[in-house]
Amino acid sequence: MNDVRSTVAAVSRSDWGRIVGGLIRLTGDWALAEDAAQDAFAIALQRWPADGIPNNPAAWLTTTARNRAIDRLRSAASERTRAKEVAIMESLEHGSGQDIEDDRLRLIFTCAHPALPLPARVALTLRTVAGLTVPEIASAFLVPESTMAQRLVRARRKIEEAGIPYRVPPAELLGERLGGVLAVLYLVFNQGYSAVARNELAASAISLAGAVVELMPREDEARGLLALLVLQNSRRDARIGVAGELLTLEEQDRSLWHRDEISHGLALVPPSDGPYAIQAAIAACHARASSAADTDWDEVVGLYDVLLVRSPSPVVELNRAIAIGMRDGPDAGLELLSALTLDGYRWLPAAQADLLLRAGRTSEAVDRFRETIALTTSDLERADLERRLAELES
Amino acid sequence: MEYLFFIATDTEPDAEPERDGEVQAWIEEGARRGIRKQGHRLRPVEDATTVRIRAGDLLVTDGPFAESKEWIAGFDIVECENLDDAIDFASRHPMARAGRIEIRPFWPTET
Numbered sequence: 001m002n003d004v005r006s007t008v009a010a011v012s013r014s015d016w017g018r019i020v021g022g023l024i025r026l027t028g029d030w031a032l033a034e035d036a037a038q039d040a041f042a043i044a045l046q047r048w049p050a051d052g053i054p055n056n057p058a059a060w061l062t063t064t065a066r067n068r069a070i071d072r073l074r075s076a077a078s079e080r081t082r083a084k085e086v087a088i089m090e091s092l093e094h095g096s097g098q099d100i101e102d103d104r105l106r107l108i109f110t111c112a113h114p115a116l117p118l119p120a121r122v123a124l125t126l127r128t129v130a131g132l133t134v135p136e137i138a139s140a141f142l143v144p145e146s147t148m149a150q151r152l153v154r155a156r157r158k159i160e161e162a163g164i165p166y167r168v169p170p171a172e173l174l175g176e177r178l179g180g181v182l183a184v185l186y187l188v189f190n191q192g193y194s195a196v197a198r199n200e201l202a203a204s205a206i207s208l209a210g211a212v213v214e215l216m217p218r219e220d221e222a223r224g225l226l227a228l229l230v231l232q233n234s235r236r237d238a239r240i241g242v243a244g245e246l247l248t249l250e251e252q253d254r255s256l257w258h259r260d261e262i263s264h265g266l267a268l269v270p271p272s273d274g275p276y277a278i279q280a281a282i283a284a285c286h287a288r289a290s291s292a293a294d295t296d297w298d299e300v301v302g303l304y305d306v307l308l309v310r311s312p313s314p315v316v317e318l319n320r321a322i323a324i325g326m327r328d329g330p331d332a333g334l335e336l337l338s339a340l341t342l343d344g345y346r347w348l349p350a351a352q353a354d355l356l357l358r359a360g361r362t363s364e365a366v367d368r369f370r371e372t373i374a375l376t377t378s379d380l381e382r383a384d385l386e387r388r389l390a391e392l393e394s
Numbered sequence: 395m396e397y398l399f400f401i402a403t404d405t406e407p408d409a410e411p412e413r414d415g416e417v418q419a420w421i422e423e424g425a426r427r428g429i430r431k432q433g434h435r436l437r438p439v440e441d442a443t444t445v446r447i448r449a450g451d452l453l454v455t456d457g458p459f460a461e462s463k464e465w466i467a468g469f470d471i472v473e474c475e476n477l478d479d480a481i482d483f484a485s486r487h488p489m490a491r492a493g494r495i496e497i498r499p500f501w502p503t504e505t
Contacts, residue, residue, distance in 0.1 A: 115477060162499050163395040165476035173478065 004048045007057055008041055013200050015058045016131030019065050021103030024128075024166055026091045030156040032069055034128060039072075040065035066092055104129065105168045105211055112181040113164050120155035121180070122187045127152055130188065130204045140191050174216060182225045182276065185209050189229050202233050220270040224277030230265035231283035234258040245384035248354075250292035262287045275311040278303050297327035314342050322351050330359035346375035357392075366392055396500040397480045399433070401468040403493045412488040420487050424472065429483065433470030467493065 016037065023033035040061045054060040070092050073085045111125040123141070126132045132140075138148035158164065169177050185205050192201025209226040216222050238256035241247050266287060269280045282303045289295040304320035317340055325333020333355045342348045353368035369389045376382045417435075424430025442458045458465060467489070474480040477497070484495045 113477075115481075162497075163397075163474075163477045163480070165478055169478065 227268035227280035
């Protein structure tokens with residue numbers, strides 16, 4: 001039974017998007033495609049323990065999902081809708097199962113269509129491309145399940161009713177659509193990366209970004225995003241402490257970083273100055289260093305200077321100030337931080353506390369620590385900060 | 395698919411204004427490609443009249459149905475393959491720069 005569960009989970013990770021994408025291509029019906037795929041995976045869980053796991057589980061699931069789609073259409077078809085259903089069933093029975101890699105790209109580009117609201121784009125990508133269930137997506141976004149279900153229903157309805165085409169856009173549109181796709185993939189990755197148990201999400205964002213790079217090999221920003229994701233993800237086993245708390249780059253045990261993934265990521269970093277390319281170059285500086293002290297902070301500061309011009313934001317300024325603090329000493333960093341206003345953003349007092357400690361100004365650091373704790377929403381993180389605070393005060 | 399374009403004004407238009415003859419060129423493109431069914435420029439909102447019946451009484455008021463700084467200056471009905479084609483055609487209208495265009499799909503008629 002455990003074999004069955006893990007096989008079903010693995011095929012869901014690798015093939016959910018392809019199965020749903022193929023059914024959408026054949027039926028044009030997003031809800032039907034998802035329901036039929038869901039049915040197929042449920043049937044696998046029921047039957048495989050007795051019948052054994054088929055030789056090609058993905059092919060079995062694809063065929064079963066297609067049959068379920070036909071069954072669902074048959075039982076739903078009324079006299080009035082008959083003609084349309086029959087046409088769809090025709091295409092399901094005789095349609096091509098080819099074009100498999102394209103189905104996933106079609107899904108990504110359609111889910112990231114600019115005519116859909118951003119939260120719906122991310123949710124739809126997680127549901128149809130990555131195969132997360134509605135409760136899983138709802139809990140990742142901290143919204144009630146019914147709200148998330150509604151959001152998905154509305155997004156699917158708009159695709160159908162407003163005539164959003166299910167396709168990879170033609171060459172002349174690819175460039176302008178790319179930015180939106182990359183932004184959605186980065187959000188999917190972060191959704192996986194910020195939740196400890198959701199690493200498969202990070203992995204599927206990387207695999208989707210890889211597919212986009214293959215489609216558009218000359219787009220430096222796509223390559224930059226892929227490099228950034230690969231380099232960040234190479235640190236996944238080092239970034240969580242024993243109590244489940246997040247560790248800073250300085251605190252991480254760098255022997256736990258995945259070296260093979262770092263080499264892969266380093267080779268991908270494009271020599272360009274787009275925002276993703278620059279962030280990848282910064283991640284590369286950290287990946288190459290054997291310790292925080294050994295980091296080429298001069299290079300990191302220079303890259304943040306460029307990033308600040310290309311996509312200015314208070315968060316970029318914050319990170320640049322930290323890098324300057326590491327390069328020129330804590331006072332230089334603190335001076336820059338004091339000019340920043342980022343209300344309610346806990347990383348600002350956290351960075352100030354860190355630099356104050358480095359400068360030996362413990363009592364001021366304690367105040368900033370308290371501020372950070374007040375702004376922290378995760379119980380786990382708060383407990384960790386309180387433990388550190390207690391150490392400081394003793 | 396059939397779409398209605400609401401051609402609306404905007405309080406923050408692009409710096410580049412509409413040039414003479416541009417709307418005419420857009421209308422001709424729509425005719426040449428056979429995608430623009432019809433359309434019209436409208437008189438200003440000062441000439442608008444709103445009609446309601448409430449509790450059986452006819453209420454006639456001056457002005458548009460919604461108070462707003464932007465108003466509908468015209469409309470077009472187009473037939474396009476999909477939303478991307480409609481967006482592309484709308485983006486060529488000079489009012490995409492000088493104002494904004496809302497694209498609404500038609501409610502399908504029973505067949």
